[in-house]
Amino acid sequence: MKGLATIDIVVFLFYFVIVAGYGYWIYRRKKKAVTDTKDFFLAEGSLTWWAIGASLIASNISAEQFIGMSGEGFFVGTAVAAYEWIAALALIIIAVWFMPIYLKNKIFTMPQFLTTRYNQTVALILTVFWLFLYIFVNLTSILYLGALAINGLIGGQYLHLIMILLAVFALLITLGGMKVIGYTDVIQVAVLIIGGLATTYMALVIVSEKFGLGRDVLSGFNTLLKEAPDHFHMMLSKPGPGASQEEINKYLVLPGLAMYFAGQWIVNLNYWGCNQYITQRALGANLQTARTGILFAGLLKLMMPVIVMLPGIAAYVLHKNGHLPQLEGGSKDGAYSAILGFLPAGLKGLSIAALTAAIVASLAGKANSISTIFTLDVFKKYIKPEASEKKMVWTGRITIVAAMFVSLLFTWNDTLGIGGEGGFTFIQKYTGFISPGVFALFLLGMFWKRTTGAAAVVGVILGFVLSVFFNNYAPALLGNETILYTAFPNGKGGYEIPFLINMGWSFFFTIAAMVLISLGGPKVNPKAFIFEKGMFQVSNRVIVLIVVTLLLLTALYVRFW
Numbered sequence: 001m002k003g004l005a006t007i008d009i010v011v012f013l014f015y016f017v018i019v020a021g022y023g024y025w026i027y028r029r030k031k032k033a034v035t036d037t038k039d040f041f042l043a044e045g046s047l048t049w050w051a052i053g054a055s056l057i058a059s060n061i062s063a064e065q066f067i068g069m070s071g072e073g074f075f076v077g078t079a080v081a082a083y084e085w086i087a088a089l090a091l092i093i094i095a096v097w098f099m100p101i102y103l104k105n106k107i108f109t110m111p112q113f114l115t116t117r118y119n120q121t122v123a124l125i126l127t128v129f130w131l132f133l134y135i136f137v138n139l140t141s142i143l144y145l146g147a148l149a150i151n152g153l154i155g156g157q158y159l160h161l162i163m164i165l166l167a168v169f170a171l172l173i174t175l176g177g178m179k180v181i182g183y184t185d186v187i188q189v190a191v192l193i194i195g196g197l198a199t200t201y202m203a204l205v206i207v208s209e210k211f212g213l214g215r216d217v218l219s220g221f222n223t224l225l226k227e228a229p230d231h232f233h234m235m236l237s238k239p240g241p242g243a244s245q246e247e248i249n250k251y252l253v254l255p256g257l258a259m260y261f262a263g264q265w266i267v268n269l270n271y272w273g274c275n276q277y278i279t280q281r282a283l284g285a286n287l288q289t290a291r292t293g294i295l296f297a298g299l300l301k302l303m304m305p306v307i308v309m310l311p312g313i314a315a316y317v318l319h320k321n322g323h324l325p326q327l328e329g330g331s332k333d334g335a336y337s338a339i340l341g342f343l344p345a346g347l348k349g350l351s352i353a354a355l356t357a358a359i360v361a362s363l364a365g366k367a368n369s370i371s372t373i374f375t376l377d378v379f380k381k382y383i384k385p386e387a388s389e390k391k392m393v394w395t396g397r398i399t400i401v402a403a404m405f406v407s408l409l410f411t412w413n414d415t416l417g418i419g420g421e422g423g424f425t426f427i428q429k430y431t432g433f434i435s436p437g438v439f440a441l442f443l444l445g446m447f448w449k450r451t452t453g454a455a456a457v458v459g460v461i462l463g464f465v466l467s468v469f470f471n472n473y474a475p476a477l478l479g480n481e482t483i484l485y486t487a488f489p490n491g492k493g494g495y496e497i498p499f500l501i502n503m504g505w506s507f508f509f510t511i512a513a514m515v516l517i518s519l520g521g522p523k524v525n526p527k528a529f530i531f532e533k534g535m536f537q538v539s540n541r542v543i544v545l546i547v548v549t550l551l552l553l554t555a556l557y558v559r560f561w
Helices: 006-029 037-042 049-060 063-075 078-104 110-117 120-153 159-174 178-210 217-227 245-253 256-261 263-273 287-308 310-320 332-340 347-383 389-411 423-432 435-447 453-478 499-518 540-560
Strands: none
Touching: 006 159, 006 178, 006 347, 049 178, 049 287, 049 347, 063 078, 063 120, 063 245, 063 287, 063 310, 063 332, 063 347, 078 256, 078 263, 078 287, 078 435, 078 540, 110 120, 110 347, 110 435, 120 159, 120 332, 120 347, 120 389, 120 423, 120 453, 159 178, 159 347, 159 389, 178 217, 178 287, 178 310, 178 332, 178 347, 217 310, 256 263, 256 499, 263 423, 263 435, 263 499, 287 310, 287 540, 310 332, 332 347, 347 389, 423 499, 435 453, 435 499, 453 499
């Protein structure tokens, strides 16, 4: 294959054999997964804290991070790290307050939560939405972006073959159940981190070499600070009257301090706490194990910008100084692949293995969640209530194959236009419209006993309507400058409000409407969750992990404010 040396192919094949072999060994050790739904879908009681933490990260980090976030690093800089670093704070909140509620009430799926707390109407609306979202947005974008990235690295002639291989590899892991996914994810994360750090190391060495400073990593990093000082600020200033379109575009993506009072929290808390794809990893464990695993994932999140963002900034500095001509007029999403092009033989194979690990782990996690929701919340509830455990496991497996086939069908010729829109934007756009309403439902459902089912139905619809209104129509109808927002020219003839600000206001008004409707109901809704004394108490181990995370996070924000 063009662009790959023999050693690269050997390194990649070694990775494949290790993951596949370990997965098969785990599967053979516990044949119970063939007939037991809780084991197949949740690996109940068998995932350790480190397997849960690793699996959370492996499922989260995929092609859209490696390619999309590296591209945002190229364009904006460290400000994009907010997505990763605020996630560490969100995971603390999930571990301390959300997990006790899920585990005490034996919640295994997110639609089950909605049925238990509200009613089947709310659950069914969001079940259908989640299934469509996971198949037609998440699976398709991960598969397409991943295949595109790997194809570019090995010569550009194997796109469809790579799509098929990624889908098949993910299927092999997913069909073994959650335990196989959880434990193979430990290897996937190890490969992802080692390969990612090796790529970042080489990117800094290359910068150092190109600027005549020898092969010195520290000199390379200092060169980035010197050549792109504007790329090392977490807070972007609000564009003034004379701002360039580039400054405005950056602010539209990451609206400075304002986003910390708005959408950044909704994005992270909804993603990490109300998302089947993520919470499923911890729902089969006891509280102590689940909490430790989630906080371990939070610590790993703090280092992710080093892996996915710094190579993008390195690509920006190299491009600015004429060392990456292939990026001229190209997309920022090409930044990571351009850096990989510099890597020596062997290391390129490791980096492709890291990228593959991220893609396959995410595909497997998504497919398992699709299977869990369909089997437990559609098939068992509406199609065959009397289905046996074995029948449900086989239904889950058939669902996995069908979902992967459909996603392959839609990515074959990029039917959904993921390439034109950009993967990161594509995912944010379609998940962001529903996030404010969904998070409002979960937050009030957990912590306010008065919230009613009628308020929940209104909340899920209103959250979506408000998101669409603020995103597409508010500037034209209400003006570009209001007490709620400032709309900026988007360079395409129209005006836009920063998306994260839209999410904040959509969430605020949805919560307000749900509270007003619920005030018309009983003071304590019969379906409200009951809190027990000491339910939210944390162990000394958990306290230590929280304190370490907060100290590291504070240091990062103080340094790059």
